[in-house]
Amino acid sequence: MTNNKKTIAHRNLFRVVSAVALSACVVGGIGACGTPVPQPSRQSASAQVTPSVTVEQARRIENQIYACVHQADQKKDVHALQTRLSGPELAIRSAQLQIEKSSKKSDPRMTIPRSIRQRVVPINSDWPRSIFVITSTTADQQSGRLLVFNQQKAHDNYRLWGLVRLFSGIRLPQFEVPSIGSKQGTAQDSGLVMTPQQAVRLYARAMQQADKTIPAKIEKDQFLTSLGDLESSVQKGVAANAGSQSQVFTPDVSDLKIMRSADGGDLVVARIDSVWMRSAGEGRQAQPASDAEKALFGGQKATSSIRVRYVNVVALYVPPAAKNATVRAVGAEREPVEAKAL
Amino acid sequence: MDKQQTPSPRVTGRTDEAATPQKSVPQQAEEPQTAAEREEKRARRRRLRRHGQHSWIGHTQNAHNHGARVGRVSSSSRSRRALKHGGMQSSRAAKICRRVVAPILTVAAIVCGVFGWLSAGPWKPNPVATATATIATQYGATDPGVLPLVNTRVAIAATASHPFCLAVASAQDADGWLASTRYTRVTGLTDWTHLQTRSTLLQASADESESDSVSEPTSPKDANPEQPLERNTSVAFKDSDLWRTVRCARSVSMTWTGDRNSHDVIIIDTQTSEHHSNPVTLSLSWKRTDTSNTPRIFGVCALLLLLAAILFATVFSLAPYRRRKAKRLIDAERDPASSEGTDVKKVAGEDAPRWVNDHILSRRKREGRRRHAGRSASAGSASRHEKKQNGLARLSAIFRHSKQKTSVPSSTSLHPAVSDVGNANMVARLQQQNRSHTASTATPSAQSTDTGITQSSSLSGPAGSTGPINPQPASHHPTDADVREYLRRLSQEELGTSGLERDQGLDADTHFFAPIQQGAQHGKTSTTNSSTTNPATSDKSDQENHEDHEKEHDSDDE
Structure with a gap:
């Protein structure tokens, strides 16, 4: 009987015991599963189509x-411009400052309004990158x-490369909003009336x-008209x-700033240098033709020839x-940057 | 089995289904109390205590049907053996269920519960995932997608022994800055506490090299040396226009919020130089959104296992025969009137018409009577029809000594007698009831063809359906006292509803089944006095029936 009971x-x-062991094994096996760590989705950075800069x-x-300017x-101080200006605007503004300094007169064309009417932000990932900013009218x-x-380049900052005064009453093409961004164009863009490079050359002519x-x-x-009248x-x-006298216009087609508009056209901002050679007749002196030229000419001794260098910046819509x-x-925009008696 | 008709001395009988009552039965006192009878009584009491069944009909039949009990003895013992055998097998399975399966399930449920509690408590994973890495190279940057890896909001913290700069930028801006530079890439998580890093040298893109060569604007034909040149030196890390946010300090902390597809990255300039190294410890903290389901799963499993254990320990471990409802409960449901001292209530509900109630009551009584009349131990073997017939025959035999109709008396009522309460004729009904009750007690209600209103058919339909009541059948030996007692109880049961009594104008104390020789007339007379005048249409049939009954009574009375 005892044996039986035992x-x-x-x-x-x-x-x-076996029940406990089995249950523990099964349950522990389930419980041992931990949560796996998530993995980042592998997407290339170039696939990004967000604007290059936020607002x-x-x-x-x-x-x-603006602070720099x-x-x-x-x-x-012309040197102060060098941190945040580049390209034709650096040349123009330097000359303008120089003129202001010597003539002691402020140039109203140098005014840059602070209020922004439109920003055109690029979306491509490469450099150089351009941002187009359209200001409102000035106070005057x-x-x-x-x-x-x-x-x-990436290690560089944005600089004010060009500044043009828009023609009065002009209608600008539409661009994408800054949150979406616009594509930057190239000099050889097709599908247009002509390539931006051709357009710039033609305009120079x-x-x-x-x-x-x-x-x-x-x-x-009006720019061409005034230029024609001047000539x-x-x-x-x-x-x-x-x-x-002769003036030679040389476009800089290697450094075009192009932004595609929403309707498929291109807004091209180009630098066109021009050199104006003026020779007076025999026994005459070639003098600066304007106050600006005069300010640039400074105290040089006038000769029979004068060479004035101009920097022209034009914004074309192709x-x-x-x-x-x-x-x-x-x-x-047209500004003499140098006047030299030859 | 035809045991109910065979007369034989009363012997002790046992059957689980036909347990007999032990309450006061006057007729018992008149019988010779043999030792066997006493033994039987004791056995019956034991059975009763065990099963708790009360059936006056059964008891009455015990008093009268000795043979039935004999038959019951053999059948009951056979059934007991059969049950035992079957029960043995089933009890083994029950044992296994109870002793093996249930404990296992219980233990498993406990273990699940413990694990669930542990998962929810001490083993609960940290809701905030903080992963760290050390950046020793000059530059370090996260891969796109690392910042929103766990959650769309991340707390960035970086510390170093010397000031460093940390910036948030887009992935392409960071790549542009890091071109041609060996830097540390943070690619993801190795586990919840460590960031995965890799040293990478990013190749400069072709455009970068081209743009470097044209950093100077192409000068026109006559280059002007006096033209001011722009400075082309690289800007400092913290002055770059590329960064959305940039902080420089020894300890930098900021919060980044974005969406899951954001390509923002962190770029760190540790400002390590040849003179000193400045490793930066970067830590990213996310609030974990993946709610752990483990405690919930464990809890559900534990509950299910517990439920299964309970089932196995209780229901499944019962022997099959025990799983069936206790017989006394079943009988109580089917035939509440057969229990001693129980009041017959309105079983059909308060709002049910009388005929429904009557039908239910009569049906119960019928089934109970048939059961106690000595049905076989294997319940359900006899068909309902057979049972009805058996019960009917028995009842007829009790109360009629000449006529024994074993077949279903279908001659009298060929059509179901539908009682429209609205059209009920109370007077006619009373008369018929008197006649029917004098003629037979419950035989009209035993008409199997009339599945509807049996009670009312006995009241409104032809009353002389099954013949006169014969209180003294030659085959049985009931005494007058027995019969009276029987009839008294019958009347109480049949007319148990107060409404019925009221409608009929019947007095509960009135005994319809007074001594048969004279009682029928008296009963009838006493009831018809209280009724109103009969309509002419039913007079004739009533008269006929009355005459028939009287004739039968006369014949019986001899």
Whole structure:
């Protein structure tokens, strides 16, 4: 009887122990599974199509550039411009400052309004990158400016590369909002009336022939008109003096700042240098033709020839290819940067 | 089995299904109390205590049907053996269930519960995942997708012994800055506490090299040396326009919030130089959103296992026969009137019409009577029809000595007698009831063809359906006292509803089944006095029936 009970007790104990062990094994096996760590999704950075800068970043850039410009304006310090300016605008503004300093007159064209009407932000991932900023009109009712900020490389900052005064009453093409961003164009963009490079060259020729007939594909604008008038008047004066004059416009097609508009066209901002050689007749002196030239000429001894270097910046809108479509300028800037008696 | 008709001396009988009552039965006192009978009584009491069944009909039949009990003895012992055998097998399975399976399940449930508690408590994973890494190279940057890895909000903290700079930028801006530079890449998580790092040298893109060569603007034909040149030196890390946010200090902490597809990265300039190294410890903290289901799973498993254990320990471990409902409960449900001293209530509910109640009551009584009349121990073997017939025959035999109708009396009522309460004729009904009750007690209600209203059919339909009541059948030996007692109880049971009595104008104390020789007339007379005038249409049938009954009574009375 006792043996029986012992056997039964052992059997029961065995059952209990085996039950516990089995359950623990099974349950522990389930419980041992931990949560795996997540893995980042492998996406290439180039697949990103977000704007290169956020609006806050753009504002910060503008503030810094404005601060630099303002500081330089206040001190009339050309060197101060070098931190945040580049390209034609650096040359133009330096000359303007120099002129201001010598003539003691402020140039209203140097005013840059602080209020921004539109920002055009690029979305491509490569360098150089450009941001187009369109300001509102100035306090004295001058037309708005088109600013071009350029970041040449990653280790560089955005600099004010170009500034053109928009023509009054001009209609600019539409661009994508900064949260979406616009694509940057290239010099060889197709699908347009002509490539941006061709458009710039053609416009330079039009500037060359400003007092004569301009090419058909270029729309006549006030800049060309004023240029033509200037040339005509200078020509008259030079001819009266039995002198000669010539102006050669050289576009810089390697450094175009192009932004694609929403309708498929390109807004091209190009630098066109021009050299104006004026020779007076025998026994005459070639004098600077304007106050600016005079300020640049300074105290040089006038000779019979004078060479004045101009930096022209033009903003062209190249529309998509269509019948009777023409390239038109939306803004231009022209500033003598050097006047030298030869 | 035909045991109920065979007369034989009363012997002790046992059956689980036909347990007999032990309450006061006057007729018992009149019988010779043999030792066997006493033994039987004791046995019955034991059975009763065990099963708790009370059936006056059964007892009455015990008093009268000795043979039935004999038959019951053999069948009951056979059934007991059969049950035992079957029960043995089932009890083994029950034992296994109870002793093996249930404990295992219980233990498993406990273990699950313990694990669930542990998972929810001491073993609960940290809700905040903080992963760290050390950046020893000059630059370090996270891969795109690392910042929103666990959650869309991450707390960034970095410390070093010397000031360093930490910036948040887009992935392409960081790549542009880090071109041609060997830097430490943070690619992901190795586990919840460590960041995975890798040393990488990022190749400069072709455009970068080209743009470097044209950093100077192409000068026109006559380059002007006096033209101011722009400075082309690289800007400092902290002055770069590329960064969305940049902080420089010895300890930097900031919070980044974005969406899951964001390509923002962190770039760190440790400002390590040849003179001193400045390793930066970077830690990223996310709030974990993956709620651990482990405690819940364990809890559910524990509950299920516990439930299964309970089932196995109780229900499944019962022997099959025990799983069946206790017989006394079943009988109580089917035939509440057969229990001693129970009041017959309105079993059909308060709002049910009388005929429904009557039908239920009569059906119960019928089934109970048949059961106690000596049905076989293997319940359910006899069909309902057979049972009805058996019960009917028995009852007929009790109360009629000449006529024994073993077949279903279908001659009298060929159609179901539907009683429309609205059209009920109370007077006619009373008369018929009197006649029917004098003629037979419950035989009209035993008409199997009339599945509807049996009670009312006995009241409104032809009353002389099964013949006169014969209180003294030659085959049985009931005494007058027995019969009276029987009838008294029958009347109480049949007319148990107070409404019925009221409607019929019957007095509960009135005994319809007074001594048969004279009682029928008296009963009838006493009831018809209280009724109103009969309508002419039913008079004739009533008269006929009355005459028939009287004739039968006359014949019986001899």
